[in-house]
Amino acid sequence: MSQKRKLADTADADNHARGPSKKKPFRPGKGHRKHKRQDLDQGEGKGPSISELKSRIRDLRRLLDHVESDPKARMPANVRIERERELEACQHELEEKTAAAQDAERRRHMISKYHHIRFFDRQKATRILKRLRRQLATETDATEGADETPERRKLLREIHDAEVAVNYAIYYPLMKRYIALYPKSKREMKNTDGESNTQEGNSENTAKGDPEMWAAVERAMEEGTLDKLRNSDDGSAGRRPLPKTKSHGTTKKSARENAKKTAQPKQPQIGEQEDDDSDGGFFE
CATH class of the missing domain: 1.10.287 (Helix Hairpins)
Structure with missing residues (x-):
């Protein structure tokens, strides 16, 4: 009777029959670049x-x-x-x-140019907002049932400013040059970590930035048009149109100057006629 072959012998025979396996060399990032190119082609839109x-x-x-x-x-x-x-x-x-x-x-x-500045401003404004809300919660627990105190009104104003600061960092127009809320001075950059932390704790509530854009963000928060402000070119979505008063003055001024220019050539003609008359009378 024939003996059965062992499993290891059959596996070795199959491997010899197939030959050595060839693995493709690994190229990092090749597949990622391919998908990225496909995404770019799809993002071009329809049409040629x-x-x-x-x-x-x-x-x-x-x-x-x-x-x-x-x-x-x-x-x-x-x-x-x-x-x-x-x-x-x-x-x-x-x-x-x-x-x-x-x-x-x-x-x-x-977006890539001002990404880090916007990120740091948003993180700092969010941290300030959380701290102020915790202070407001403790204030309400301590003065439960009492009238509204000046400290509570001050906290509410600071919370409103912190909310505007967060929305300022998020919804500032992407196509406009970003002005930082909490710019670091040269003195703060040279200080140590401990000194910078104390300065940050003293002046963290004072947000700077662009006053016009600050007002535009506040108005957009009231109207619910923050996304429109973020996607606008120059922040005109959150601003009110100004009355055009100078244009009328310039048009009137230009009209006067044109009238003077048209009226000036008439004077020399009269003088030339008088000279011609006098010359003619002399030669006669």
Whole structure:
């Protein structure tokens, strides 16, 4: 009778039959770059890309130039009109896509430029807000059932300012140059950690920043338009339109100057006529 083969012998035989296994070398970041490129291609939007539009515009221009230069390569009038309209449409779409790409690139640059400053301002304002809310909770527990005290009113004002500071750091317009709420001076940078902590504790409630944007953030909090303010170009979404008073004065001033300029050439003509009359009388 034949003996059964052991499991180890069969496994070795299978491995020899298949041959040595070849593993692909590991390349870090290769797959990540591929997915990132796919995300960028999907983010360009629907329709042809910028390179495709440029090549199509180049082909249409060559076709129309060839038709004009070579009399043999004429095309019907309706076909020529269609090609010209297509060329204009491609040029218009290329301008729009180029402007959108430039805006997106500028937006990414501004976000990355002020990311750390905004992050530190938001962290500090959030820390101040939490501390003030804890103080308010202890104040309400201590004075439960009593009238509103001046300290409580002061805490409420400080809490409101801290909430505005947090929203200032989050919803400040992304396309506008960011002005820090808590800028560090050169003296604070040279101090040690302990000294800087004491200075921070003394002046952490005093937020600086841009006063106009501070008022715009407060107004946006009341109206519920913080997202609109964040995505605006220059923060005009949270500002009220100013009355145009100077423009009327400039137009009136320019109108007066134009009237003077038009009235000035009339004076020399009268003098020239008098000179002509006198010369003529003398020679007569």
